[in-house]
Amino acid sequence: MNVADTDSRLVARARAGDARAFEELVRRHLRSAHAVALGVLGNPADAEDVCQDAFLAALEKLDECRDPERFAAWLTRIVRNQALNFRERRSLRQGEPLEAAAPAAAAADTSDPAERSELRGRLLAALESLPPSQREVVLLHDLEGWRHREIAALLGTSEGAVRVRLHEARRRLRAVLEGETEGG
Amino acid sequence: MDERPIDLSPLDPTLDPERWERRIATIAALASPEMARRSMAAHPAESPSLVLLGWFRPALSAAAVLALCAGAALSLLIQNQAGRPEPAVALEALRLPAPVAQWLGEDQPPSVGDLALAIHGGRGDRGDRP
Numbered sequence: 578m579n580v581a582d583t584d585s586r587l588v589a590r591a592r593a594g595d596a597r598a599f600e601e602l603v604r605r606h607l608r609s610a611h612a613v614a615l616g617v618l619g620n621p622a623d624a625e626d627v628c629q630d631a632f633l634a635a636l637e638k639l640d641e642c643r644d645p646e647r648f649a650a651w652l653t654r655i656v657r658n659q660a661l662n663f664r665e666r667r668s669l670r671q672g673e674p675l676e677a678a679a680p681a682a683a684a685a686d687t688s689d690p691a692e693r694s695e696l697r698g699r700l701l702a703a704l705e706s707l708p709p710s711q712r713e714v715v716l717l718h719d720l721e722g723w724r725h726r727e728i729a730a731l732l733g734t735s736e737g738a739v740r741v742r743l744h745e746a747r748r749r750l751r752a753v754l755e756g757e758t759e760g761g
Numbered sequence: 762m763d764e765r766p767i768d769l770s771p772l773d774p775t776l777d778p779e780r781w782e783r784r785i786a787t788i789a790a791l792a793s794p795e796m797a798r799r800s801m802a803a804h805p806a807e808s809p810s811l812v813l814l815g816w817f818r819p820a821l822s823a824a825a826v827l828a829l830c831a832g833a834a835l836s837l838l839i840q841n842q843a844g845r846p847e848p849a850v851a852l853e854a855l856r857l858p859a860p861v862a863q864w865l866g867e868d869q870p871p872s873v874g875d876l877a878l879a880i881h882g883g884r885g886d887r888g889d890r891p
Contacts, residue, residue, distance in 0.1 A: 594800025600789040607785060611774050621774070625784065632788050636795050697771040704772075720769040750767050 588645035591636070603632055606649055610656045612721045613731070616713030617660035618667075619705050627663050631656040653731055664709070703753040711746035718743055 584605070590598035607628060614624035614631070635642075635655050642651050704712050713732065717723040718739075725736045725743075732739070775781045857865070860879045864871045871879070 591796075592799065593803040594796050594798070596789065596793060596796040596800075599792055599796060600785065603785050603788050607781075607788070608773075608775060615772070621772075629784075629788050629791065633791055633795070636792050700769060700772055715767060716769065716772075719766040720772060747765070747767055 584648045585645040588642060588648050592639050599636060606652055609721050610652065612716045613653055613656045614660045616716040617657060617709055618664055619712060623663060627660045628656060631659040699754060703750050706753050707746055707749055711742045714739055714742040715746035
């Protein structure tokens with residue numbers, strides 16, 4: 578089954594008000610949307626909120642999706658823009674510089690039972706230590722299995738830059754997870 | 762370059778299926794007003810406002826026909842009243858004797874003979890008793 582073609586049909590049905598088609602689109606793309614939002618924000622709870630808002634925003638302007646076969650890419654851009662806006666608002670509220678905006682509540686969020694696991698908590702804490710530009714790359718590549726080319730297209734950068742960010746993100750994560758202290 | 766991926770699978774949000782399904786259901790529920798709007802736009806016959814609009818058109822036509830008929834009837838009534846006032850109606854309501862009503866209707870004063878005839882006739886109407 579060609580997933581892109583199916584997405585196209587689902588988009589057409591959702592445009593006509595088919596609620597099941599829209600729910601299927603959510604089911605298919607929420608996971609990658611979550612990874613994108615988590616990469617920008619670092620906080621699972623904030624990522625959930627942003628994903629929710631992004632899907633609703635996408636639905637409202639579904640008629641503007643010129644190429645329904647590329648719905649996933651279109652949606653991902655919406656998610657990322659919403660996450661960037663969210664991060665900016667959060668930074669303004671907290672008075673923090675954008676790159677340093679740390680998701681302080683990430684490790685404290687106990688609403689998700691899986692998050693109570695030690696490994697998950699350690700991973701989230703390690704991800705917090707990364708700059709968002711590296712966090713996005715490592716989540717999309719190592720969690721969602723995106724290719725360098727796809728990540729580069731989303732971020733508007735080169736594949737080489739993506740490889741460099743991925744390498745640096747992995748190095749930092751390993752250092753944090755192994756309990757090492759990193760100076761830079 | 763570090764080519765070894767980090768195992769980030771514990772961060773997979775679908776590891777908690779119940780919570781994951783709730784998230785999907787929440788988004789779907791929040792989207793339902795917009796889906797309903799789209800459905801109505803795509804199927805106009807099912808739109809309540811358009812159904813009412815469909816009823817409005819024949820109702821408007823019927824109202825126009827009724828207004829036309831009422832206008833015509835009113836126009837005829839006005840013509841009748843303007844062209845032919847009918848004092849006979851008022852005279853009949855007063856229950857006057859026929860000769861008196863005739864004098865009033867013709868707007869002519871009665872002669873002495875007419876008066877005498879009317880008086881005798883009136884007596885006759887009462888049974889001719891002196």
